[in-house]
Amino acid sequence: ISKALAPLFFSDSSASASASYEVFWWLHIIVIFAFMNILPYSKHLHVFSSIPNTFFANLDPERNTIKPLDLEDEEAETFGAADIEELSWKQLLDGYSCTECGRCTSVCPANNVGKSLSPKEILVNIRQRTKDIAPLLVQGKTEGEQFEKRLVHDYIPDLDLWQCTTCMACVQECPVMIEHLDSIIDMRRNLVLTESQFPSNLNNVFKSLETNFSLWAFNPADRAEWADGLNIKTMAENPDCEILFWVGCAGSFDDRYKKVSQSFAKLMQKANIDFRILGTEEKCNGDTARRLGNEYLAQMMMQENVETLNNYKVKKIVTACPHCFHSLKNEYKQFGGNYEVFHHSGLIDQMITEGKIVLKGNENKNVVYHDSCYLGRYNQVYEPPRNTLNKISGVNLLEMARNKDKGFCCGAGGGRMFLEDEEGGKINNERTREALETNPDTIASACPFCMTMMTDGVKHFEKSEEVEVKDIAEIILENSN
Numbered sequence: 001i002s003k004a005l006a007p008l009f010f011s012d013s014s015a016s017a018s019a020s021y022e023v024f025w026w027l028h029i030i031v032i033f034a035f036m037n038i039l040p041y042s043k044h045l046h047v048f049s050s051i052p053n054t055f056f057a058n059l060d061p062e063r064n065t066i067k068p069l070d071l072e073d074e075e076a077e078t079f080g081a082a083d084i085e086e087l088s089w090k091q092l093l094d095g096y097s098c099t100e101c102g103r104c105t106s107v108c109p110a111n112n113v114g115k116s117l118s119p120k121e122i123l124v125n126i127r128q129r130t131k132d133i134a135p136l137l138v139q140g141k142t143e144g145e146q147f148e149k150r151l152v153h154d155y156i157p158d159l160d161l162w163q164c165t166t167c168m169a170c171v172q173e174c175p176v177m178i179e180h181l182d183s184i185i186d187m188r189r190n191l192v193l194t195e196s197q198f199p200s201n202l203n204n205v206f207k208s209l210e211t212n213f214s215l216w217a218f219n220p221a222d223r224a225e226w227a228d229g230l231n232i233k234t235m236a237e238n239p240d241c242e243i244l245f246w247v248g249c250a251g252s253f254d255d256r257y258k259k260v261s262q263s264f265a266k267l268m269q270k271a272n273i274d275f276r277i278l279g280t281e282e283k284c285n286g287d288t289a290r291r292l293g294n295e296y297l298a299q300m301m302m303q304e305n306v307e308t309l310n311n312y313k314v315k316k317i318v319t320a321c322p323h324c325f326h327s328l329k330n331e332y333k334q335f336g337g338n339y340e341v342f343h344h345s346g347l348i349d350q351m352i353t354e355g356k357i358v359l360k361g362n363e364n365k366n367v368v369y370h371d372s373c374y375l376g377r378y379n380q381v382y383e384p385p386r387n388t389l390n391k392i393s394g395v396n397l398l399e400m401a402r403n404k405d406k407g408f409c410c411g412a413g414g415g416r417m418f419l420e421d422e423e424g425g426k427i428n429n430e431r432t433r434e435a436l437e438t439n440p441d442t443i444a445s446a447c448p449f450c451m452t453m454m455t456d457g458v459k460h461f462e463k464s465e466e467v468e469v470k471d472i473a474e475i476i477l478e479n480s481n
Contacts, residue, residue, distance in 0.1 A: 045096055046096065046097050046098060046176065049093060049096045049097040050176035053090075053094060053097035053176055053178065054176055054177045056090060056093070057177035057178075057179065058177075058179060063171065063377070063378060064168055064171065064179070064182075064378060066185060066290055066291075066331065067182075068295070068299065069189065069295045071296060071299060078190065078194045079190065079193040079295065080186050080187060080188065080190030080191070080193055080194060080293065080295075081151070081183070081186040081187050081189070081190050082151065082152050082187075082190045082195070083129070083133075083150050083151045084126065084129055084130050084133065084134070084151055086186070086190070087151075087183065088182075090179075091126070091179075091182060091183045091186070092126065092130055094123060094126070094179060094180075094183065095123050095124070095126035095127035095130060096130070097176050098123040098124060098176075098178060099175065101120075101175065102120050103174065103175065104119035104120050104169075104170035104171075104173055104174055104178075104180060105119055105120045105121070105170075106173075107173050108169060108170055109169065109408055109409040109411060109430070109431075110164065110165065110424070110427065112408075112427075112430060113424045113425035113426065113430050114423070114425050115421075115424035116157070116159060116160055116163065116423060116424075117160045117164060119170035119180045121156075121160075122156060122160070122183065123178060123180065123183075125151070125155040125156050126151065126155075126183065129151045132146055133146050151187070152187050152191065156187065158191060158197065159422065159423075161184055161187050161191065162198070164181070164414050165373070165409045165411055165412070165413040165416045166181055166185070166291050166373075166413045166414030167373040167377065167409035167413055167414075168181060168373060168377045168378060169373075169408075169409065172377050172405060185291060185293060188291075188293030189293040189295055190293075191293060193293065193295060193296060198292070198293070199419055199420070201418055201419050201420060202292060202415070202418060202419070204217065205288070205289075205292075205415070205418045206289070206297060209297050209301065210297060210300075213284055213301065214249040214252070214253060214283070215249045215250075215284060215288055215418070216249065216254070218252075218253045220283075221280055222252075222253070223247075223252045223279060224252070224277060224279035224280060225252075226252055226258040226261050226262060227261075227262075227279075230262065230265055230266070230269075232245075232265055232276075232277055233276050234276060234277055234281075235276045235277070235278055235281070235312045236279065236281065237276075238276065239276065239312045239313070241274050241275055241276040242273055242274040242316070243273065243274075243275050243316040243318055243342075244276055244277070244278070244312075245264075245265065245268070245276065245277050245317075245318055245319070246282065246317050246318065246321075247261050247277055247278075247282060247319070247320075248320070248323075249284050250321060250448030250449070250452075251321065252282070254448060254452070256452070256455070257320075257448040257452075257471075259474065260471040260474060263471070263477045264320055264348075264473040266477055267348060267351065267357060267473060267476060267477055267480070268347075268351075270356070270480065271351040271356035271357050272356065273351070273356075275318070278308065281308050282308075283301050283304055285305065285321075285327040285328060286298040286299070286300075286301035286302040286305070286327060287323040287324070287327040288323065288415050288417075288418075289301065289415075290331075291413070291414040291415055292414070292415035302331070302332060302334075302335050302337070305332070306336050306337035310336065310337065314339060315339060315340060316339065316340045316341075316342070317340070317341045317342070318341075318342040318344055318347050319342075320343070320344040320446070320471070320473065321447065321448055322343060322372040322373075322374035322375035322378070322379070322446065322447045323374050323413075323449070325341060325342075325343045325375065326375075326378050326379060328341045329341035330379075343375060343381055344446070344472075345375070345381065345384045345385040345446045345472055346381065348384075348473060348476055349384040349387050349388045352388060352391055352476070357476065357480050358480065358481045359392055359393065359480055359481070360393075360479055360481050361394055362392065362393065362394040362395070362478075362479050363394055364394045365394060365395055365441045365442060366398055366438070366439060366440045366442070367389055367396065367397055367440060367441065367442045367443075367444050368397075368398040368399070368435050368438045368440040368442075368443055368444065369385055369386060369389060369397065369398075369399070369444045369445075370407070370410065370431065370435060370444065370450055370454060371403060371404055371407035372446055372449075372450050373409050373410075373413055374413065374447070375446060375447065376404060376405065376407055377405055377407070382404045382405070385444070385446050385472050388476060389472065389475065392475070392479045395475075395479075398439075398440055400435055400438060401434060401437075408427075408430065408434060409431065410427065410447075410449065410450040410453035411426065411427025411428040411431065411453050412428070412449035412450065412452065417449055417452070417453070426457075426460075427453075428453035428454065428456055428457045429457050429460050429461075431454070431457065432453075432457025432460065432461060433457075433461070435457075436458075436461060436463060440467060441466075441468070442467065442468045442469070442470055442475070443458070443467060443469045443470075444470060444475060445469065445470075445471055445472075446471060451469055451471060454469045455469045
């Protein structure tokens with residue numbers, strides 16, 4: 001091609017070729033430098049900013065570990081972020097790195113069912129607010145029309161912030177590794193801790209956490225009632241054990257999920273695993289309060305739990321709740337809690353592999369597995385639950401169109417389980433619809449919140465008599481000798 005085009009630009013003269021080379025070389029340089037100077041003033045700034053943004057992104061396998069607030073800082077006038085001054089430099093860089101490709105919004109479960117939340121718009125509005133007020137701050141100005149506005153309320157509606165399920169699908173899909181959730185949770189923190197402006201539904205949740213140490217208003221003295229008759233010892237009775245079973249609020253108080261706690265405990269007993277529970281000494285892990293922005297309650301729960309666990313010199317923990325799993329494994333380290341934490345799906349898979357649990361054949365059943373966001377995208381646990389189900393003779397394991405790291409949220413994360421849907425459809429109905437399209441006999445889950453949301457979805461579609469929703473612990477117990 002070059003040989004064919006060359007005669008169009010210069011003759012056979014070497015002098016002519018040399019002159020053309022000089023002209024085109026300098027023209028190329030001028031165009032490139034002109035483009036580079038125009039970039040900062042155009043929507044294509046992300047061409048530059050995305051490079052350092054990607055470099056400074058969180059590359060840990062376990063992502064979105066929330067940074068703690070210093071609640072003992074006596075000089076702090078606010079907590080969280082109401083405006084760009086409270087956002088970190090990385091959060092501002094996120095705003096300038098957004099390519100506006102819309103991938104985050106396309107996978108957002110809230111947006112998918114018609115709610116107003118758009119992760120892309122959150123970033124675009126952070127950038128716009130920065131453009132509007134940063135020049136004034138640099139000039140030393142503190143008054144004017146722009147200073148009467150705030151990022152929260154004026155640029156980003158409160159409703160959008162409360163619609164987020166913290167499923168992390170947006171973070172997973174972003175090509176320039178923007179961390180949307182850090183900013184959303186910091187703005188929630190401001191609404192809760194500084195302004196006390198949050199949905200009224202959360203009043204009972206926060207009050208229950210403060211007085212009952214659980215998400216539901218149950219008597220904390222009843223936390224171990226699920227274990228009655230199972231001959232399960234508490235750490236207070238005998239702390240010398242192989243592993244601690246962290247039951248969680250749902251596993252302790254929710255009638256449906258208490259059956260999962262019992263099933264998993266029976267499996268461990270069958271496998272001769274020497275385990276204990278904390279009983280009435282266990283308190284909510286703090287995850288829901290933290291994602292809702294109530295860092296004060298979250299830290300109170302976490303610090304008290306760490307003190308209890310460390311007093312018993314606990315080293316290994318297993319839990320059936322992905323939210324407890326993520327918090328205990330990744331965030332308790334911030335408060336001195338360093339433990340080896342297992343999700344029950346992994347321990348069940350290990351028990352079967354080692355021959356401690358022997359499975360029996362069963363009639364053929366179609367089982368579709370739903371990935372929990374906090375187990376999957378947060379902690380990359382995809383295969384153990386599937387391995388476990390695949391080992392059951394007669395089980396035909398199905399997959400939904402959106403599975404594993406592309407899995408669709410059940411709608412309960414980030415405290416959404418305790419909030420009403422003010423607009424749009426229900427996320428759990430959308431996920432249940434997708435599950436039912438596979439024609440399953442059973443929808444398998446590995447999370448108490450997912451089980452509740454999928455069960456409600458099955459009821460919505462009037463399929464309760466045809467399709468069961470079960471935890472993998474229940475399925476394995478039913479199919480074990």
